[in-house]
Amino acid sequence: MPAPRILVLGSTGGLGRALIRRLAPQHPLTALTRTDLDLERPEAISDQLSRHSFDILLNAAGLTSPDACEVQPEKAQLANVTGPQALAEHCHRRGARMIHFSTDYVFSGAPHDPWTEDDPTEPVNIYGRTKRDGELAVLKASPDALIARVSWLFGADKPSHPDQMIQRALQSDDLTAVEDKTSVPTSNADIAGWIHHLIHHPASGLLHLCNSGTATWHSWAETALQIAESLGVPVKTTRVRPIKLAELTQLKAPRPLQTIMSNQRLQALLGSEIRNWATALEDDLAAKFQPK
Numbered sequence: 387m388p389a390p391r392i393l394v395l396g397s398t399g400g401l402g403r404a405l406i407r408r409l410a411p412q413h414p415l416t417a418l419t420r421t422d423l424d425l426e427r428p429e430a431i432s433d434q435l436s437r438h439s440f441d442i443l444l445n446a447a448g449l450t451s452p453d454a455c456e457v458q459p460e461k462a463q464l465a466n467v468t469g470p471q472a473l474a475e476h477c478h479r480r481g482a483r484m485i486h487f488s489t490d491y492v493f494s495g496a497p498h499d500p501w502t503e504d505d506p507t508e509p510v511n512i513y514g515r516t517k518r519d520g521e522l523a524v525l526k527a528s529p530d531a532l533i534a535r536v537s538w539l540f541g542a543d544k545p546s547h548p549d550q551m552i553q554r555a556l557q558s559d560d561l562t563a564v565e566d567k568t569s570v571p572t573s574n575a576d577i578a579g580w581i582h583h584l585i586h587h588p589a590s591g592l593l594h595l596c597n598s599g600t601a602t603w604h605s606w607a608e609t610a611l612q613i614a615e616s617l618g619v620p621v622k623t624t625r626v627r628p629i630k631l632a633e634l635t636q637l638k639a640p641r642p643l644q645t646i647m648s649n650q651r652l653q654a655l656l657g658s659e660i661r662n663w664a665t666a667l668e669d670d671l672a673a674k675f676q677p678k
């Protein structure tokens with residue numbers, strides 16, 4: 387059987403690029419940018435998709451900054467709800483599968499066991515609300531779609547929290563990070579590998595895609611600094627002063643505190659254990675800092 391043809395949206399983003407790197411060698415793959423298809427212009431989406439041949443659409447595009455969503459709720463609604471709904475309607479009409487990426491920020495952040503796919507959503511900001519509404523809209527329009535919720539992404543293509551902390555530690559030994567916010571840092575490259583599996587072993591509905599283990603922004607930062615130091619990066623410190631989320635008064639959107647997701651369903655689908663985020667981070671930082 388020929389390999390399914392893939393269409394990737396969000397191809398300039400951190401996750402989109404990791405998906406392309408992993409899937410393009412084995413699949414006919416088309417990567418679209420915002421110029422090719424703008425989720426904020428849902429009326430044009432069906433026409434634009436009609437120009438391309440594909441069996442599976444991966445939607446890694448969206449308005450992903452909670453603060454940007456909070457100050458531009460109309461844009462967030464279009465990019466995270468109305469646009470994805472139009473994608474799903476088109477996929478359903480032509481018999482293509484859609485894999486739509488969502489977030490741990492659909493959960494309230496209240497103290498809880500790891501959140502499972504069966505737990506109720508209760509977003510605390512506009513980003514989370516529009517992503518949750520996007521999930522519902524996609525599943526309504528295309529019941530075979532897969533909603534892949536991910537959390538705290540890191541990887542090769544876009545600087546995230548560990549990269550920013552390492553950059554700061556090259557300049558200063560006085561660093562702070564939030565200690566009362568927990569989730570699961572997750573490798574974009576690992577997600578791309580799981581998506582490769584899910585392309586060949588289809589699943590639908592809600593699915594949490596995250597590495598194993600848990601972290602705070604503080605422990606994620608200190609782990610990144612320790613790995614960087616072990617790789618010979620001249621960081622000035624591996625110690626980070628813990629602060630509370632409430633001290634970050636510049637944030638425009640409230641953040642949920644505890645959004646650790648369970649990856650049990652994913653492990654069952656993969657038939658293998660999922661590695662810890664810290665091991666994945668070691669690989670990521672080694673690729674960035676080890677001499678070639």
Ligand SMILES: NC(=O)c1ccc[n+]([C@@H]2O[C@H](COP(=O)([O-])OP(=O)(O)OC[C@H]3O[C@@H](n4cnc5c(N)ncnc54)[C@H](OP(=O)(O)O)[C@@H]3O)[C@@H](O)[C@H]2O)c1
Pocket residue numbers: 395396397398399400401402419420423424425426445446447448449450451465487488489490491517536537538539540544
């Ligand atoms: N990053 C995280 O820690 C995190 C955590 C949980 C969930 N997620 C979810 O994971 C997915 C991927 O996130 P990411 O970190 O890879 O995002 P990202 O790096 O911010 O990339 C977002 C992508 O969406 C595109 N985009 C934004 N608005 C668009 C529009 N109106 N029309 C078409 N394309 C548009 C961007 O294009 P431009 O380059 O043109 O802006 C970019 O390619 C998203 O669904 C996000 O909600 C991410």
